[in-house]
Amino acid sequence: MSYDTAITVFSPDGHLFQVEYAQEAVKKGSTAVGVRGKDIVVLGVEKKAVAMLQDDRTVRKICSLDDHISMAFAGLTADARVLIQKARVECQSYKLSVEDPVTVEYITRFIASLQQKYTQGRGRRPFGLSALIVGFDYDGTSHLYQTDPSGTYHEWKANAIGRNANSVREFLEKNYTEETHNSDALCVKLCIRALLEVVQSGAKNVEIAVARRNRPLEMLKAEEIEAIMAEIEKENEAEAEKKAQKKL
Amino acid sequence: MSLFGELQFGHSRAVSDDEDDEYSQLEQDQNLKKKIYWLENIENKVEVDELILADGPIPCAFLYVYLLNHLGDSDKRLLGLTATNSEFKVYQNEDKTDSSLNKLRKNFIYQVTLNGKSYLICEIFTQLKSNEFYDWLDQLWEKFEFKSSIILSSQNKTSYFSSDSESFPCVKFLSSNKNFKNTEIHCKRLEEPNFLQDLPAALIQFCMLKKLEFTAFVCYSPSLNIDIQSVKETFNGVSCLLKDNSIFTDNDLSKKTLLTVGNLVNSVSSLYM
Numbered sequence: 001m002s003y004d005t006a007i008t009v010f011s012p013d014g015h016l017f018q019v020e021y022a023q024e025a026v027k028k029g030s031t032a033v034g035v036r037g038k039d040i041v042v043l044g045v046e047k048k049a050v051a052m053l054q055d056d057r058t059v060r061k062i063c064s065l066d067d068h069i070s071m072a073f074a075g076l077t078a079d080a081r082v083l084i085q086k087a088r089v090e091c092q093s094y095k096l097s098v099e100d101p102v103t104v105e106y107i108t109r110f111i112a113s114l115q116q117k118y119t120q121g122r123g124r125r126p127f128g129l130s131a132l133i134v135g136f137d138y139d140g141t142s143h144l145y146q147t148d149p150s151g152t153y154h155e156w157k158a159n160a161i162g163r164n165a166n167s168v169r170e171f172l173e174k175n176y177t178e179e180t181h182n183s184d185a186l187c188v189k190l191c192i193r194a195l196l197e198v199v200q201s202g203a204k205n206v207e208i209a210v211a212r213r214n215r216p217l218e219m220l221k222a223e224e225i226e227a228i229m230a231e232i233e234k235e236n237e238a239e240a241e242k243k244a245q246k247k248l
Numbered sequence: 249m250s251l252f253g254e255l256q257f258g259h260s261r262a263v264s265d266d267e268d269d270e271y272s273q274l275e276q277d278q279n280l281k282k283k284i285y286w287l288e289n290i291e292n293k294v295e296v297d298e299l300i301l302a303d304g305p306i307p308c309a310f311l312y313v314y315l316l317n318h319l320g321d322s323d324k325r326l327l328g329l330t331a332t333n334s335e336f337k338v339y340q341n342e343d344k345t346d347s348s349l350n351k352l353r354k355n356f357i358y359q360v361t362l363n364g365k366s367y368l369i370c371e372i373f374t375q376l377k378s379n380e381f382y383d384w385l386d387q388l389w390e391k392f393e394f395k396s397s398i399i400l401s402s403q404n405k406t407s408y409f410s411s412d413s414e415s416f417p418c419v420k421f422l423s424s425n426k427n428f429k430n431t432e433i434h435c436k437r438l439e440e441p442n443f444l445q446d447l448p449a450a451l452i453q454f455c456m457l458k459k460l461e462f463t464a465f466v467c468y469s470p471s472l473n474i475d476i477q478s479v480k481e482t483f484n485g486v487s488c489l490l491k492d493n494s495i496f497t498d499n500d501l502s503k504k505t506l507l508t509v510g511n512l513v514n515s516v517s518s519l520y521m
Contacts, residue, residue: 027471028520048521061521077521164510166417166470167477198476200507 008122018126019119022075022149025128029074031162032061033194034132035172036144037180037187041134043072043209044191046162046199062209062219066091068135069104070209070217074162075129075149083127087111104135104143108153116151126150130161136213157181158190164198171197184212188220192228201229282380284357284387285336286328297365299394301372303447306467307400308373309474310482312352313505314496315360316369323360330355330372330384352509362495368392372447381450389454396461400486401448402478408468409441416470417478419485423463424455435485438466463489476510 010016030046045061062072065087073080090110094102111131119126126149133145146161147153158176160168171194180186191208199205203225210218302311316324329339331354339354358369368388376384405416420438438444444452448464455462465486469478487494 024472025520027475028473030521059521073521075520077518080521163471163473164476166475167480170477198507198510200504 008120016119016150019150022126022128023130026075026130026149026161027163027165029076029129029162030061031160031164031168031195031198032072032074032132033158033160033168033172033191034072034134034144034146034156035158035176035180035187035191035194036134036142036156037184038142038182039213040184040187041136041142041144041211042187042191043070043132043134043211044195045072045207046195047205047207062207062217064217065107065133066095066101066135067216068101068211068214069107069133070135070211071131071133072161072209073129073131074165076127079127080129080131083111083114083129083131086114101138103137104133104145105137105155108133108145108147112147112151112153114151115147115149119149119151132159132161134211136211140213142211142213158194160194167198168194184210189228189232192225193232196229196232201233202226203229280332281383282330282332282335282355282376283383284328284330286391288325288327290327290391293391293393294359295366295393295395296359296368297395299368299370299388299392299397301370301397301399301448301451303372303399303401304375305373305474306402306469306478306482308352308371309479309506309509310400310486310496311369311371313479313502313509314483314498316358317505318497318501319360319362323362324369325359326356327359327368328357330357330370330376367495368394376447378446381447384447385450385454389458394460397451397455397463398486398490399444399448399451399462399464400467400482401444401446401464402467402469402482403445404472405468405470407442410439414468416468417475417481419465419467419482421463421465421485421489422452424461425463435465435489438464442466465489474510476506479506479509 030048032046033044035042035044043062048059048061050056050059061074062070063084064070065084069091071084071087073083087107087110091102091107094100094106111133115127118124128149130146130148133147134143136142144156144159145153146156146159158172160172172190175190175193180190188208188210192206195206203222206225208220208225210220212218300311302308329336331339352371353373354371355373356371360367360369370388408414408416408418419435420442421435422438422444443449444464444466448466452462452464454460465482467478467482467485469475471478483496483498487496487498
């Protein structure tokens with residue numbers, strides 16, 4: 001019996017193959033990185049090459065779910081569009097009913113529950129995407145959550161999804177410090193440095209979004225990203241020189 | 249109608265149209281079969297010191313990033329490619345000033361001279377079918393004689409069996425050289441019940457029959473496509489084991505090329521973002 005053609009069937013060793021295949025679909029999407037600081041949350045994504053005649057406004061990996069919550073995803077574009085739409089409606093519906101904006105955890109749980117539902121329904125396949133959801137609650141605390149096709153979600157200080165996510169996560173584990181957490185500039189720099197581990201250098205290859213308390217999501221301009229990349233390049237050269245001198 | 253009531257087709261000594269279909273099916277199968285197309289006329293069998301086979305996208309990317317991209321035109325000679333009939337016709341007609349990165353997908357065969365030794369490098373980006381292995385090896389052996397071989401392959405981490413937990417990607421090796429007393433972290437011996445399959449297994453069998461030395465590396469990767477970490481891990485494993493005999497280079501050029509390769513061959517469709 002083939003256990004991978006119907007998502008509602010467990011294999012003898014406990015696998016849900018369709019969910020695992022959906023996780024493979026996430027790895028086909030380009031890299032997205034999230035870094036959380038005390039007063040800032042940064043989302044960085046690898047920019048997809050756009051065809052010459054295509055309007056790049058329709059090719060967006062980072063989007064807002066509400067004024068205070070944003071999301072980046074990796075995986076199937078169409079599935080992401082559907083999930084984002086449902087999440088946006090839920091944000092407004094909650095605000096109308098409760099008269100308070102949603103918390104980051106609430107909307108993450110909503111998205112994750114929806115993803116989980118599609119791993120148990122008849123004739124439906126899982127959503128082939130992972131999401132990084134960032135924002136600030138009304139008490140001012142910053143949050144970064146990650147969901148995956150199985151419907152699980154976790155909070156992170158820094159994380160990566162998509163292609164080469166393992167390389168980026170290893171880099172974040174080595175370089176995320178208490179100092180990074182307390183500094184806005186260091187959070188942005190860490191996000192860009194993490195992306196540069198797997199993406200060619202150049203502002204045209206990355207997109208950086210910064211979320212701050214009580215402010216709308218801000219997309220960094222190309223010149224600002226280039227300036228930070230130049231700084232990182234100088235720091236790398238200085239470190240390489242130091243290592244070379246130590247060897248001598 | 250037979251005694252039991254079913255209809256039976258009449259027999260005829262005329263040549264039926266079905267036979268033409270059978271021949272055209274055979275011809276179609278031949279056209280779809282991959283074989284080596286030599287770009288140079290090699291009359292006498294050439295001796296090389298080592299055969300390096302890269303089977304799959306990750307090993308091919310590894311060879312490109314850490315070896316082929318560092319060589320000038322004088323150090324490597326393009327001898328042939330492994331392709332179907334139609335793929336070879338497309339190659340013959342296309343613009344030969346095609347970018348270096350697109351060559352990664354073409355299953356090329358090179359002869360390389362490095363550090364006084366000659367190598368035969370075979371890239372198999374799109375893997376061969378089981379009915380193609382031995383013909384391919386025979387075609388290769390007909391033109392080239394090699395004394396030893398390095399076999400690079402990759403498999404998904406789900407095909408790795410072990411009672412110990414392992415972090416992926418990881419590289420394991422299998423060698424006819426029993427002197428590798430390996431205690432290094434980066435490259436452990438491939439233990440049972442794990443096994444190599446497809447063309448790498450066929451080449452190992454070939455080497456054993458011809459009594460040639462071989463060292464086979466398999467990279468267990470969490471990704472089915474080219475993953476930068478898997479390519480790096482393959483480099484760590486291979487150069488750890490080969491040490492002073494390693495011809496692979498890790499420098500700034502390798503790091504830059506690794507990023508471009510990872511982005512090129514992975515999906516560029518609008519299905520994924």
